Amino acid sequence: MNDSLLLTLGLRVLAVETALATGLVLVVLLAASFGEWWRRRRARQLAAARDVMARLLTGASPSAADEDVLRALPLGVQEALVLEFGRAVRGVSVERLSALGHRLGITTRAADRCASRFWWSRLQGARLLGALDHDCAALRARLDDPHPTVRAEVLHWAAGRADGQVIDALVARLVDPARLCRFTVRDSLLRVGQPAARALAQFLERDDSIALADALFVARGLAQPELIAPAIRLCEHPHAIVRARAVSVLGALGGDDAASVLLARLQDDDALVREAAARAIGEIGHWGGASALADRLGDTSFPVRRESAISLRRLGSVGVLVLRRARQSSNPFAVDMATQVLDLPDSVFHRIAA
């Protein structure tokens, strides 16, 4: 390529670059100044509307004029308010918010969005309906949305709608391929609480996948009697993580049957299970397990030794006595762990044991 051609070509590229750079700077300036103006305006609108919204939701002398003020706001601000208040209010205020959303047309628009072909639009629709605590077929259909973020949003909403259909859908999603959804399902089932226990027990009886570990995590949080039988059965499961979780369910439930299973699990081949069993014995306050826990102070696994010592201290005076005796033990591991746990300030111990 000769010099003059190179120069001509270079100058043309430079002209394009200059135009592009100038354009970008202008766009930044526009975006910055418009953005600043827009943010200030929106902040002003939100600040004024929050008072109105609070009056409408608390029932403190609301008026039609208040509602008109909200109606006059841009749709984006109305939706931002609904999301903000939807997360903050409870009880009768939620019903008022739901009714208000209906009157302002937000509910209809959000339901329409739930049918959008774009996932982000469906997500926003689901968030708005969730904030309005609105139950409709459009939202329920999104429990099977192809996009995990949308599905997770609806699974989160579902915790507030604990009917049989929703609970079954939640439990079925314990095997969802997306981790975000499995995380949300566990959270939602814990928030549903006792009504979910039966469906969960059935799941524990019929499923044999690794999803059992997630289900048992929820079972521990629910701590309902119908979960004892499947938990005891799953203490024999071939997967160590499932056995460990089953053991921890027993720690939350207690009972004579549980105590004998836990003592047996203290001898499990897997350290994860022994650790969970040691913790569970402390949780159920089973004094009879003190000597077995004392033996575990010399376990080959550090976490098992630590949990055994913490459980002993948790047992109260009997356990503390055992720990003090362990300080004279010939096993240096037992001595160290007993000494450390006895040294822990009460506040730290309670946090660890919680």
Added chain:
Amino acid sequence: MISVPSFVYSMIFPVFDRAIFAYFMLLLLSYGTLVAAALWELIGHVLRVRGESRQWVLGSAVSPSISILAPAYNEEATIAESVTALLALHYANLEVVVINDGSPDRTLEVLRDRFALVPVHTIVWRRLDTKPVRRLYRSKTHPNLVVVDKVNGGKADALNVGLNLATGDLVCVIDADTIVDADALPRLARPFLADAATIATGGMIRVANGSQVSGGRVLEVKAPRNPLAGMQVSEYLRAFLFGRLGWNELGGTLIISGAFGLFHREAMIACGGYTHDTVGEDMELVLKLRRRAYEAGQRHRVLFVPDAVAWTEVPETVAVLGRQRDRWHRGLADVLWRHRRLIGNPKYGAMGLVGLPYFLIVELLAPVTELLGWVALAVWVLMGALNAKIALLFFALAYGLNAIHGTLAVLADELSFPRYRRTRDRLIVIGWSMLETFGYRQLTVLWRVRGLWKFLRGRTDWGKMERRGFAPPTVAAPGAASSPPGPVRAPA
């Protein structure tokens, strides 16, 4: 003017010209791809998190527990404020592990007084080999605070002690002088909830110089007036928003800044924790994590999260900045040398075939090529072989690309997660970005070449890092300096 043999004109100059041109085109292609991938990723991320409630993650009993590891060396002036800010971060299941790396000053005494520390019998589960631990402390007033006093061994050793002590599912690594946004942790933890294959996430490091800082929080973000700090703002924006984010899409993320990163604890321990004898321990750790995952045939993800923000004070003097850049480049060279067998190896997927070759050719060798370009320019001037118009044009083209790259980064920042509240500050950042090419850029080239030279000569020291500090002036010591933002350069 020097007389030039004819074969130089006919053979050497054209070859050299073409080599430089080819390298320039490679840089353009790399940066173009990274910018496109980053913008795509950024749009998706903004759509996902817009309007999301973080209370959901914060308040859930299912959320993973996090242990923050904060190594400290001679931080008596700021440690109490830093730890208080860490304890106040918005995350329910949080543990803070402060590792006093044998500070000769009053760091430990300050901690003991401020947080009512009591010694407990010192036993540590030594899953990683470290220098001896002197004493373990727990706080009567803050049950989630653990303080460990150990024999000095550098940042990597301190972090390994922290790893031995941490109990969280995830481990957050920060520098003791890093200011973390109160809601940054749930943002950084989100990818771990979304995908079980996530083994590490890194947050956005922003420059705090010039901003109003109080009580361990950045209260008002302002653009720095100091030229060196100002130009680093633009560099950091480009490095994180384009460099890091672009690699999310391309699967070649190799750097999680040691100033603010979140890791899967068991994965970290399984790969042996931090390596002691390198100054690039952040990148080394990520490479080890990914290498191990590839070798075990495990699907894994290392991600950058643009809305999880931590703030750092960048050097404002030429000497300190020079030492920092020299060290970063030595670290890069060292890590690439240690893992040289992975470069171009298809067994290591995108990391081996794309990420590592990029870091070798574009990141490591860029300063050498640029320096060669400047030297060649001088030689040609002396030989009278230079077409001044073309040289000037080439410089203008490179400058233009740099300006576009920098402005695009400011625009992407503005349209995604803006921090500057005043137009004036944005203008100042753009201004610094435009001035970078004149002097600053050439200095960074020299520092990085110096780093490479030192690496070849086997130097592994950290160099002294002086900081003005957000509070009274402090001096951070070996191992306590901030970490590289990664790729920061524009084509030239």
